[in-house]
Amino acid sequence: MTATTLDRPAAPVAEKPATRRPPRRIALGITLVLLSVVFVLPLVLMVSTSFKSVQEANSLTFTLLPQQPTTAAYTEILGNDRLPVLRWLGNSLLTAVLHSALVVVVATTAAYALARLHLPFRNALLGVVLATMFVPGVIFLIPHFLIVNQLGWLNSYASLVVPSAAGAFGVVLVRQFFAGIDPAFEEAARIDGANAWQVFRRIMVPLAMPAIATLAVLAFLSSWNDFLWPVFVLFSTDMLTLPAGLAQLQGEYASRYDLLMAGAVIASVPVLAVFVFAQRYVIEGVSQGGVKG
């Protein structure tokens, strides 16, 4: 990329490439910085307050940074066995990873069958799957509760991992990707004696990795973000996910904001770390979900 294209705004091309307009660039810069402050300030306050003492957190005058930084809030919250924040964090990570993995396995195998394998009524089945995309999620709430109850899954990891694993979105996303792959690859492998599973595992899955990564990311985020369901189906403290646990924390500590913010920081650090690390993947996943959905 050359310097000229870098300097030029990409979308609305300036009247002539030569007329760069410094005032507009400065305005853009100022807007970006102001927006960044808006986005970052709440997070700064969250971290800052988590390091304040009780007295300072309860002060009626605003201080941006703690005057006497202390880790007392962290010590107190991590020492409270009735509200095991780290355990909740573990529960959340575990169930989100398992859910994401299950979604990937279930969606890719089904997508392969629906894209490539011979099956009577294949298109009818695909039609049914597609139709469920238009059913609003609220329909599933009470029936899922009844079924999970019937299966004896209330208050279990399974209740978080399995029920929403067969979404139409994943199948459609991966199937579309499979459909675009040249059949010559599979035919060659078949002739070399590979069976359907080997073709799927060795050829189709590696080629569809971008779509699969997208799906994995979206499934992880939706599980990680889920709030209503875990609040209602989990009831022993040890089983709670972070969102459900933080709600309890709030119930317990009302306006001890030093403690609540320490809890929020503990909850944020791992996922922010993952995000910084896998930022490109996450953002690509979300944007592809939109363009292809």
Place this chain on the structure above:
Amino acid sequence: MTAVSSTELSRSRRDSKPRLRRSSPWTALAFLAPFLVIFTVFVIVPVASAVWASLHRWSLGLPGTPWVGGANYAELFAGSTVMSVEFWKGMKATGIFTALSAPLLITLPLGLAMLLHRRFPGRTFFRALYFAPYVLGVAVIGLLWRYLLDRQLGPVNQILGIDVAWTTTLPAGWVSLVVATLWWTIGFNSVIYLAALQDVPKELYEAATVDGAGPLRRFTAITVPGITRVLQFVVAITIIASANMYGQSALITQEQPGSDTRTAIGYIAETGIQGFDIGASSAMSMILAVTLMLLSGIVVLGFRKLGGNDR
């Protein structure tokens, strides 16, 4: 790798004349099995049972589950029981929140995306920065905004030197819920828009500029038609997401004042899961779901009227 396999293919095609045999339906079924099991148990059965339950009296302490036809619906629509009043209050809260938040969540991210679509140093960084709140999840942002908006101890009132009960009064409560939601999810829609903007051919802008089109004209004549499909997608998912709002009102306003910011889905969960009134809560779910489907239908039709130029 590609080249090798295709030459191999053409060679073997010549050698072995007969085409590949069609795979057995059992192979397809084996691949479909995991999906079909979960799909049947957690998608097909639930849809059927939601309809079924809404037509039966099914609640705690009741011996059987007698068929009552449309009685659950009739009671809700009559609005004379406590439950029906609370349900419509929830529907109203959901409606208000959706009406206030969806337009902002559809338009502001587009503006942000257009800003980020320009090429400037650090663009990826800013994009990630604006997206970051989304990955924190609703519980963290709920706690955070509860703190920020606390009447006495919250930085918002302290910095601005005002005394607004952001979380316990209306309409301030709606402002709180909408602002927190905006801050939380603006990056999500922006990222979707940004990908769409990148697919709009640059030559169109150049041609329009040559023809003397100003920024506004370029926006309405090129940008909007160029991203119609994605715009429709964003409108649909945003309305559905806003109508499903629960966490923010559970944590930030804690459904206050009274239970005025308790959303429909919150009340449905309380009635069905905590109160185990399956029949009534299923009927409520159906009403909310049908409303959402009608809204989505209107969105689709509206966009068709507008005439989606892309594709």
